[in-house]
Amino acid sequence: MTTTDPDTGFRALDATPMGYGSMRRKEDARFVRGKGRYLDDIVLPGMLHAAILRSPHAHARIVSIDTSAAEAHPRVRAVITGETLAGLGLAWMPTLSHDVQSVLATDKVRFQGQEVAFVVAEDRYSARDALALVDVEYDPLPAVIDAQHALDADAPVIRDDQEGRTDNHIFDWEAGDAAATDDVFARADVVSSCDMLYPRSHPAPMETCGSIASMDPVSGKLTVYTTTQAPHAHRTVYALVAGLPEHKIQIISPDIGGGFGNKVGIYPGYVCAVVGSIVTGAPVKWTEDRSENLMSTSFARDYHMRGEIAATHDGKLLGVRVTVLADHGAFNGTAQPSKMPAGLFHVFSGSYDLAAAHCAVTGVYTNKAPGGVAYACSFRITEAVYLIERLVDVLAHDQGWDPAELRRTNLLRSEQFPYTTALGWEYDSGDYPRTLATALDMAGYDELRAEQKQVRSAYERGESPMLMGIGLSFFTEAVGAGPRRTMDILGLGMADGAELRIHPTGKAVLRLSCMTQGQGHQTTFAQIVAEELGISPDDIEVVQGDTDQTPFGLGTYGSRSTPVSGAATAMVARKVRDRARIVAAAMLEVSPDDLEWEKGAFRVAGDPAAAATMNEIAMAAHSDLELPDDVEGHLDATCVYNPPNLTYPCGAYVCVVDVDTATGQVKVRRFVAVDDCGVRINPMVVEGQVHGGLADGIGMALMEVMAFDTDGNHLGASFMDYLLPTAMECPSWELGETVTPSPHHPIGAKGVGESATVGSPPAVTNAVLDAIRVRHADMPLTPAAVWRAVRGTPLRTDLAIG
């Protein structure tokens, strides 16, 4: 529960703790002084600047590319085309989903904004100017924009680069027992079904993507500064794809201004920067502008879903059945884990005790930017939670049931954990009824319903255009990708390393494979070590984002930092403590078994005066203290952590909205969010994560959509068109918590980075539709969409065909 300072209204901080607690973020000393060092802050001696020429067409054949005028520009140093890259075997690169993607287009362009040429010049302005001098002749082709027509017989074939291909089908994928699910539905008393679209959206991080590549021609060392959430994966990909020697590649993630999944993959500009540096012999910087980021980098969602839910007469949920048409854009996409083409969509069975569930997902190509899972990426969990939480409300709507009561009676009970879902996934822990009850109590659910009635009667009496809605969602997330079944990125497993060095004076340096994009890793990971070793978090430096300095691992996404790297951190700190025990025993001349650990020191049992603090132990471990023969000196330790299971955070959200039926305008009046992410390392940081995710939900539900016209022209390529929520649209959040530690995580933490992004859109949508008593309307519920929904004429906002 948030403790608020009564004077400032801000969170009350704990004193800097020797472990968990709400301490100020260590990194903010730099950030609030403007001393962050983001990619574009980096200037290398002799650095050149690049710009990318992009396709104006969604689908067109390339007839010719003439670069001679651009090359003649006095400040241009190189113009790279797909042909240049083809000579190096780099015109196409693998995606992370067993597909290939064009680096610079050679045969065709396949979406508006696709990369066609890369110009390197002495300054950014000249590079941009010279783009206009590259003469590309296109032969336009009809485009597939609506996924629902991608498999039509007359649809143009987008991926004719693949031999023998005659359609736009990518994959069919099923999960769950179809026969058992059909059986459940046949026996059900009531069934509700609903078609819904989770529209294409964009992570829209504050900082766009970019890269600086510097190849040293003498040593052969390639250094790449790049905005990546997964530096080690990038290193291995460069080694595998470009054949560069992995031990001579250094990937450095500087400070990153938000990722949300947008910064997992390798974009064509990154590859071109490397080639540009090799060609020119100088460092090459490439950074996107906002339009480039919105048009060409990993989008999210774009899921056309038909869901059905089955129940008994008395409100016992029985099963869920879903078919999905997934729009993957022109290339099947960056950050799409190959083992499961629909990622972790399995959690569509939700937080309920269901007898059966089944889904069938079909993926198709369209003439849009590639991607598919990014945006607080969570690998399709967002869509799954939206589906089930909308279906529950649709069923309640159809049957006239109270959505809170329907959830309460069907939620998994704490004694059912660990619980294996109908899809075969094992939820680790939770006390769902308590989590929901906490949220309903905080919201004052019954009073809200009473108020709602009064508002509606005034509306029905024609006294006011206003309606009030109360929306609920209960979500179960599946985070911490690591277990074998979960993912497979280029054949790499998902074990992450942690290294802990203890210096002679007792100060510590922790090296991790994960990479913060603003989540506060410098602080929270130091707190994990502090908790285990009893030293101050201020005495622990956390190093990330430089492959030369950190152990291998697959980085930060899917809320996996705390579940995986956090576990590795606790384990490595415990290894240090185990070694410290042996050193302390040698110092105190007792057996290690005679020592008791008391945060920060080992004490001799029964002799209160005999003790060694961690600082003393650290110095002794670096001295010539005599240790047992099989014990090495110093205190450093390493750990590679391969989690046995995902962790399953959950939450209950209650959203209260006021809807102006005259204008369609929605105002989120209150938002109660009770999250259970297990043990909280730094509650303030957890709450910051939740705040951001809740705002995401308001954006998704009410404002955000990547829309296209029928020719494939992108209608959201600036923040004037692609609307993000601001503080203006957000209420003062009301946060609560329950804590059910994960039983298989060393400190019981579960990961919380995406919880609110996952859980909040259905709460907001449910609230709006609850207010206007409409069974379903697709997000975003813009004023126009709400205005028309109230009047029974739904609007499709993802295509400009309204």
Next chain:
Amino acid sequence: MTTTDPDTGFRALDATPMGYGSMRRKEDARFVRGKGRYLDDIVLPGMLHAAILRSPHAHARIVSIDTSAAEAHPRVRAVITGETLAGLGLAWMPTLSHDVQSVLATDKVRFQGQEVAFVVAEDRYSARDALALVDVEYDPLPAVIDAQHALDADAPVIRDDQEGRTDNHIFDWEAGDAAATDDVFARADVVSSCDMLYPRSHPAPMETCGSIASMDPVSGKLTVYTTTQAPHAHRTVYALVAGLPEHKIQIISPDIGGGFGNKVGIYPGYVCAVVGSIVTGAPVKWTEDRSENLMSTSFARDYHMRGEIAATHDGKLLGVRVTVLADHGAFNGTAQPSKMPAGLFHVFSGSYDLAAAHCAVTGVYTNKAPGGVAYACSFRITEAVYLIERLVDVLAHDQGWDPAELRRTNLLRSEQFPYTTALGWEYDSGDYPRTLATALDMAGYDELRAEQKQVRSAYERGESPMLMGIGLSFFTEAVGAGPRRTMDILGLGMADGAELRIHPTGKAVLRLSCMTQGQGHQTTFAQIVAEELGISPDDIEVVQGDTDQTPFGLGTYGSRSTPVSGAATAMVARKVRDRARIVAAAMLEVSPDDLEWEKGAFRVAGDPAAAATMNEIAMAAHSDLELPDDVEGHLDATCVYNPPNLTYPCGAYVCVVDVDTATGQVKVRRFVAVDDCGVRINPMVVEGQVHGGLADGIGMALMEVMAFDTDGNHLGASFMDYLLPTAMECPSWELGETVTPSPHHPIGAKGVGESATVGSPPAVTNAVLDAIRVRHADMPLTPAAVWRAVRGTPLRTDLAIG
């Protein structure tokens, strides 16, 4: 034995080996292209430049320092004096020998060249100019220059900063059994004794010392680029002395242009650069010029020794007795290991089977720069070897014995190893008679003696001023400081870490605590890993010299890189191989015990087709391969190596000189060097080390001396005065080898960095004195010294009092 390419005359290279062998040095690709990155090549944004004002007096009281005119210089940003530092508690700093040293003088100056003020300016020229604007008033005092008068009753007390001090005595130290030694001498048939001075010399590395300090005021991180052989030790010292947090200190040794012990310690300029950066808020570079390096940084030797040797009538050596007066300069000194004030002088009992040995060393302060052990530092072994090898020749001279025969009959025999000396040190291995026999064979000793006779008869007949001399030395080195008894630097033990990371594609990165100054670590350490893992040295990157990237250890000096870090490297590679076996077993679905290692791959015994190469194993270890529960993923490993004993390389040297008695000029005609350093990782690199050390010996014996006048004015502050040998003075070296692996080192290597520096001076000296039949004359045997020795009027060259 060197294999020479008959066409070029250069060493014939092996093909790049998957292990040991003469491959080209990997680092030379950078160096020969001028792409080295030495300290002065580094330019940080906004960097300021510093210069040091130094004392013109050897001994003077400071009356006042007025910095106002310097501070008024328009480009000066800060003037730091001892008073500034005193405010920070930094006016004095600890030496590595339980003494303290003035950073900037406050009370007195104690040697010519001592640091008095530190000026920081916008450019180096302005900083230098402003030195003249600092007005220091001195009250000159009488100086102690000749150590032999340091303990005189009327000698001025140099270290009156130490309360209650009334003399210049530092320590008395004894080793060996005095009574037993006296007894041996009493029973001996013959005794020879000799007074000898090993004069003060200087390591004179090609690159002088310097430092760039950059304190980030926001993050509190201090980055120091500095020319150090021991970056981690520097980090801990900054933490302990200045109270800076060790986890926020990064010491980076860039490429280093030679160290030879000169770059072990912390010089006042380094500390001032840090303070300068804190005071100005900008990076501060300070670099020495040549005179500063020669006048104020760690010197070497300066040992006044009286040695006695006892033997039987028939030439059996019985014992050695030594008294030493050690001149430590004004502060007892950088790189002086505190446990043993005379370092590893113990080896003065040499390579012979002696019944007893004893030494007594007295250390004194003088008004000279502090230091004492640096210069291929070897901690007084150089002096010890010179003493015993001169004494053997003096005895041979006195008795008319052949010096080769005297050595041959007294050398330790191979069956005596491991051999515990009269001083209690355990020599690990050797076959001394074979080593000597190899050298005598290569030299053609008997033919040389015959030729010498002819030359002398021509001389005696007055037909020629020329004489010919044949000088021998046989040395035993004691290297690889690490074992508990050997040293104690600030309480830190001498275990060194190694970390080996194996990337998914099978390329490797080795991180070490040692630091190359030109020895070829990038190559030889990669070869150790290559030998153990069967991968190419080109696929292994060796990282050193950056404390953020490397495990703790005490660095490179005393020939300890191969004995300590080389052992750590072999051990860590073997740990990787052990882990690879488990991974291979999982891949091949067999028990680890069923696998056979064949360089670079594990094979299933009895099934030649079933095998996994290291590359395949590396990728599998990063995949989601199922490993046993107690086995972590990846292949990385760490090791901290604490050697059980020193290693004891040895060698037999034969030097042939021609002496022009008319001018005193000596020409080294031939030099045969047979070294036994155990297993040779890269024979070419070993030979390069030997070449350098042999040149050192010519320099020491014939040319080099740090001389002073009676006022303490330094007479060797440039290379016009302090003469170094060049190719002109060196013959074409004739190298040979024997190989007796060290039984306790994992690959049997012994360290060779200082062997020739230790072994060559007595060989050259013995040759010259053999030519002119003089019992003894002190080094350097300059033409003047030789000319006068021939005429019976010896010259003392270390003081300008001839």
